[in-house]
Amino acid sequence: MTTSARGAAAGEGLAVPRRVVGPEALEEFHRRFFMPLVRRATWKHGLSKEDARDIVQEAFLLAVVKLDPDGNPRSWLIGVVDHLSINLQRKTARRAKLATKWGFQPESGEPLYSDFAGDLEADFEDKS
């Protein structure tokens, strides 16, 4: 399984400072921070695991640009994951409503919006 098209699109060309870390640290990061956020998006917001994973990756991308290192990163990320999850749910519902109205059935795997990640980011900026 790979990160989705929208996750990759949002990450492309992003030059981020990073430090060299070992696999143990990343494994721990996965267990301590990534998976709890994926589970939150899945079970609190009713997303599929794949959508939840993409939302969390989106949140991390936003964090690179916007996270205040002196603040509370965990709370900030939880807030962003909640916000992005709600947005995704809302947009999915809106699209389903439109599809029903116009008798249109999207092909499986077709993205809801061509620039979904940019859309989410813009939404987040509007409300933050």
Add this chain to the structure above:
Amino acid sequence: MSTTESDLAALIPSWLAVTRGRQIAIGLSREEALRRAAALRCLLRDGKVQAQDGVISEDLKDVLHALVALVTDLDPLPGPDLADEASAIFRLLSCVVWQDDASGERTDLMFHLAEKGWAALGYERPRLGLLRTSCGSEAPRRQAIHELPMDVESLSSLRDHSLGVCQVMRECRDASPGLLNERARKLYESLASRGVRFGIFDERDFLMGELAFHVGSTYRLLGNRISAEIWLERAEERFEATITAPYHLANVGYAKLTLDFDSGRCEKVLRLIPRLIVTFDQLGMRRESIKSRFLEAMSLKKAGRNADARQTLEDLKMESALASDVALRGLVLCNLGELLSADEHYREAASLLGEALTLFESVGMRWGLAQLKLVIGESLERQGVLAGAIDAYRAAVTAYVEVGMATFVAYSRLLLSEALLQAGRPAEAECEILQALPTIEEQKMVPEGFAAVALLRESVRRQKADPEALRQLREHLQRQH
């Protein structure tokens, strides 16, 4: 070395770089987790799952999330059955070791279960919060202090256990602070023993928080501020684990401000109290909001802003919500009477103090009666009625002794001894001073090496009480009082 919170932000760029275009493990699919959760639910219903201490796997974390979702949202049982099922899962979760829980996942799940479970029993969170803080209209029947259980077994046998016990404690606090302190401490220790179970969901934490809160509050009334602070911290810790935490934490915040008030930190109280009043108003805790305004008035009074204090008390006196709160209304009238008396409006003051007396007597508020006697003594002394003042001060000493408020006994004795000196009765005055000094030192009512205490002791030893040292000591304590 484990990843800390501060490492989180620093690791994100590396994480993104490593995972770009690569597979990231996301555990069980939602469908698989739900399938396993349904099986676990059946086992739980059949009593085939024993809650044991143990570390759980990442997959089991998903299954537990799915189980909570099934029971509370996706496929809930009706009414009380939902509460029973949620309670069983709550107990299961309370036993497991949820490793690397920096996000507080387990607590979130337990809070969700508790919230849905209480709601299924008819207690939506706001209603439960108000009921637990006795702001609701459904307070259980009145009970007496001797009915307060002493151990977990007798506690569990009560019909409406935690709410009933809390009501008893609230009603006994003003009449018997010493006795309540002792009983609440014993009950807290009994509940704190490892492995003790009590009630459903967050009920044990709520009751322990409430017990600690009452121990702290009564320690404050009894003049032991250090113990009061320790117990209020304990209360805060326990309350944080309840779904009604905002209601209780606001109450603890108020109690902590009363300690600041006692320690003379009036500016701090005046700075923080408006925010607390807004919180109480937002939570619908009308009585606590009025209590906070009363504390604001007392802080203004202590800070020497008598006109502002008087205005706040006048406003409070007109509050319709105060009519049903006899004890608080008594305190408002008593303090307003004191301020009017200080401004030489003796007739109005006497009327208010008389009304306060009736109110305190009607609810058996013994420390309120003691304070009232002290205020009457001061008023009479100001009017030059020394004999009457001495009688009132003696009555106040007796009343404070009866409720075990040692620091107030000592303060009242100093007022009494000043009046006795003025009345030309030095031997009696020296006797009162000698009884007051040990408490003043033991309870650290003055800073170490406070000169007036040494001067006063020496003057009494020479049987010639120093009125100036006595005045200085009394004025210092008055600022603390």
